[in-house]
Amino acid sequence: MIRRRDFLKASGAAVLAAPALLRSARAVDTVSLYDVEKFGNARILHITDTHAQLRPVFFREPSVNLGIGEMWGRPPHLVERAFLDRYGIRPDSAEAYAFTCFEFEKYAGRFGRMGGFAHLKTLIDKLRTDAGDHRSLLLDGGDLWQGTGLANAMRGADMVSAANLLGIDAMTGHWEFTYGEEALRANLARFKGEFLAxxxxxxxxxxxxxxxxxxxxxxxxFKPAMIREIGGARIAVxxxxxxxxxxxxxxxxxxxxxxxxxxxELQKLVDALRGADKVDAVILLSHNGMDVDLKLASRVTGIDVILGGHTHDAIPQPVAVTNAKGATLVTNAGSNGKFLAVLDLDVGKGRVADARYRLLPVYSELLKPDAAMQALIDQTQQPQVAAWSEKLATSDRLLYRRGNFEGPTDDVICAALLSQLDAQIALxxxxxxxxxxxAGQSIMLEDVLAQTAISYPETYVQRMTGADIKAVxxxxxxxxxxxxxxxxxxxxxxRLEGLSYRCAPSEPIGRRISDLTLDNGRSLEAGKTYKVAGWASMNAQDGKPVWDIVAAHLRSVGLTSAGTSTVTLSGVDGNPGFASQS
Amino acid sequence: MTASFGPLASRRLFIKGAGLVALIGLGNAVLHAPPVLAASNDNKYPDDAFRQKNATDAVKALYGRDHEASDKIKLDAPEIAENGGVVPIAVTTTLPNVTSIAFIVAENPNALAASYKIPEGTVPAVANRLKMAKTSNVIALVESGGKLYSATKEVKVTVGGCGG
Structure with a gap:
């Protein structure tokens, strides 16, 4: 099933361990990618939302990521061709495959898996070596400790080991908090970098x-910030x-x-860092999400760059936002280890004179995995390999999750909830x-865990009225x-199964959702009760973990035909955050 | 709230803590033993104001006059409530001669949540917990020099879940 990757054909055995080969290779667009031109005196490397994906993965970017109101058509709310046009990326290129969903299945076969910590390690080490001693920082924006069965079982401890070997200097958090204070503090006691919040x-x-x-x-x-001397400049993170x-x-x-x-509180902190602490540059390592960061940048002054995450937006160029006292660059660096952001700063006394930003796609086929990191990954995963390599089914279609309203992966989860828990509606x-x-890949238990592994996975079945469902x-x-x-x-x-609806994203709350229709064609009635199954509830539940439900479903019936429930959108015609193929 | 004090619990913390306990639930207008004084010009408990359903009627019953927005009032409230049952809010003001401060939760069944009389010479700063059933404007009213000023902030109450 695996074909030779096109760019490997073009470039020969291009690995970063042999830079001479890279430079002489013919596939200029991919090979020169990792030879980042030297600039400035401080190099900040940024990864975010890797979701514990220690090994390279496929990850399809969304075909629906709507911007509404002021955000209509503005980054990050661009998909597919609109995205390619905006950033001048050729549709048949490796970059198009990394940054968008454009003809994803075709290009996944050509360009292969992305990310992986052993591959990231090789790339990060190269870029830090290129920068020189004490001239770089490696920052992680959070959602580092969650996203696989292993990370969940170890409460993120596996990722602390990987983070230490990777050389992360500082991180912030999101899912990290969902393991609770005790596990969080135990991990932080082992973490060699700073946890900033x-x-x-x-x-x-x-x-x-x-x-x-x-x-x-x-x-x-937690410690709110740190100051490091990088390339002779005092940089606050x-x-x-x-x-x-x-x-x-x-x-x-x-x-x-x-x-x-x-x-x-943030403004006070920035002012104090610039005032009493006399720093030359201020960076915000943020897990706000890109839309929140764009607004924040317009209101809080004195931040040079916001290195953002959370919303998993892979945006090739920073957005410059002006505010009362200057401008702030806002970035977002994608997810799942697909990207490494390189921010090169020319920092003078008390100010950033100039900046260059590259969001490098991490093509695992182009990078030789770091031996020490690979050994750590193999060793950490070993105890679970036998149990989690159980093949549950073979995929007969592309299974992805990302998208504003639905994805085939969630269709499978919802189908499992409906059939295993005998419900009318699944959430x-x-x-x-x-x-x-x-399509054609085996679905292992490990793959199911990578879609479901959270610290509150319990399923539930409950009666809900039509009014309750609409309110949710x-x-x-x-x-x-x-x-x-x-x-x-x-x-x-x-995500829903058993129920179709119409959504008008531009309307206010209470008026967005309409035409709620059950699979039997009847309208959902406000006063009637329905049997609803779901997982990841805010309230404590005692049902089986959702991965058991999905695994049982795949073992017994395999992948069923795609769900019949649909979402019909209103008022989004021509929105550049919508690609019709989804 | 425990009655024991750690080495760091200051008197300020104690007073604040005690006040908070007494005020939780005011948003729901459960007022058997009113811990607050009337804010209007007389010292009677303003039971009529607390009974009003909407913001306009509550302000009218409490003060009998309109309010105007003031940038001299600082209203601290979360963008999204972490727990709608106890939403922490605080108000401070640089307005002179403050005689009363009140909180309105416009969408609550009874809009007036709390009302404080500020005696002469008191720093006009009040922290409170509000019970909120749903997303609503929270209005802080400040009576200063015989006039009524306000600051408004919307606080969202959500069922939550589904964080990316």
Whole structure:
């Protein structure tokens, strides 16, 4: 099934261990990619939302990523051809494969898997060596510890080992918090870098009861920022954790902590770093999501660059946002280890004179895996290999998740919930992580875990009224399309099976969802109750973990035909965040 | 809330903590033993104001006059409530001669959530917890020099879930 990769054919055995080969190779567009021109005195490398994908993966970028209102047609809300046009990327290129969903299946066969920590390690080491001693930093934007069965079983401990070997200097967090305080602190005790979060505070009750804080005066739980001397300049890195952890996830994981965007505290911190600490540059390592970062950049002054994550947007060029005292560059660096961001800064006294940014796709076929990292990965995964290599089914279609409303992977999860739990309607969260499987690939238990491995995987079956169901859909949809980015949480729409609906994203909450229709053609009635199955509930549940449900379904019936439920969109004609092929 | 104090619990924390306990639930207008004083010009408990369903009627019953927005009032409230049952808010103001501060949650069944009389010489700063059933504007009212000023912020209440 695996064909020779086209760019390998063109470039010969191009590996970074042999740079001479790279330079002499003919496939200039891919090979010169990793020879980043030297610039400035400080190189900041940034990865984010790797979701614990230690090995290279396929990951299809979305064909539906709508921008509504002011965000219509603006990055990151561009897909497929609109994206390629905007950034001048040739449709048949390796870059088009990395950054968009354009003819994904065709190009997945040609260009292969992306990312992988052994491959990332090779690339990161090269770029740090190129920069020179004490002239680089490696930052991770969070969602490093979650996304595989292994990471979930080890509560992220496997990823701390990988992070240490990779050389991560600082990180912030999101899913990291869902393992709870004890596991988080145990991991951080082993982590050699800094965990930064300016926006996590003790609740007043926790402070009153003397819960552990960084310092009682500020009430902050974690170090908010660090200052490093890089290339002769004093560079401050501020951490911004996902602001809505206790809202997007069960509050029981973080009972003592309160989050939020915390603009005002952030501004004070920036001012203090620039004032008393006399730093030359300020970087915000953010897990806000790109729309939130764009708004924040227009309101908080004194930040040179926001290195962003959370929304998994792979955006090749920074967006420059002006504010009252200058401008801030805003980036977002994709997900699943597909990309490594390279920010080269020319930092003078008290200011950044100039900056260059590259978002490098990590083509695993072009990079020789680092031996030490590969050994660590093999060793860490070994105990689970036998159990999780059980083949459950063979995929007869492309299985991906990312997209505002639906994806074939979620169709499979919902079908499993419906049949195994004997429900009328299935709900599945619109997570943006989870690698893509190609048609013809075996589906292992490990692959099911990579779509479902969270610390609250329990399934539920409950009676809900039609009014309740509509209210849930409206609520989740508002978290996605609220006109104010600060009120968006960064996930996608909840996935449904057994129920079709119409969605008008531009409308306000309460008016977006209509025409709710059951699979039997009847309208959903507000006062009637329905049997609903789901998982990842905010309330504690005691049903089987969803991966058991999906595995049982695949073992017994395999992949069933695609779901019949549909989402019909209104008011998005011509939206550059919509590609019709989805 | 426990009654024991760690080495770091200051008197300020204690007072704040105690006040918070007493005020939780006011948004739902459960007021058997009112812990707050009336904010209007007399010292009677403003039960009529607390009974009003909407914001306009509550302001009218409490103050009998309109309010105007002021940038001298600082209203701290979360963008999205982490728990709609206890939403922490705080108000401070640089307006002079403040005689009362009140909180309105426009979409609550009873809009007036709390009302404080500020005696002369008191720093006009109040922190409170509000119970909110759904997304609503929160209005902080400040009575200063016989005039009524306000600051408004929308606080979203969501069922949550589905973080990317």
């Amino acid at each position: 300016q926006n996590v505070f003790l609740t007043e009750e926790a402070a009153f009861n003397d819960a552990k804080a960084l310092d009682p005066g500020s009430g902050r739980v 501020i951490g911004q954790a996902f602001p809505y952890v206790p809202i997007a996830h069960p509050r029981r994981f973080t009972p003592d902590w309160t989050f939020g965007i915390r603009e005002e 599945s969260p619109g997570f943006r992580w989870g690698p893509t499987l190609l 859909l409206e609520d989740v949809c508002d978290n996605l399309f609220n006109a104010d980015p600060y009120l968006q949480q960064g996930g996608d729409m909840v």
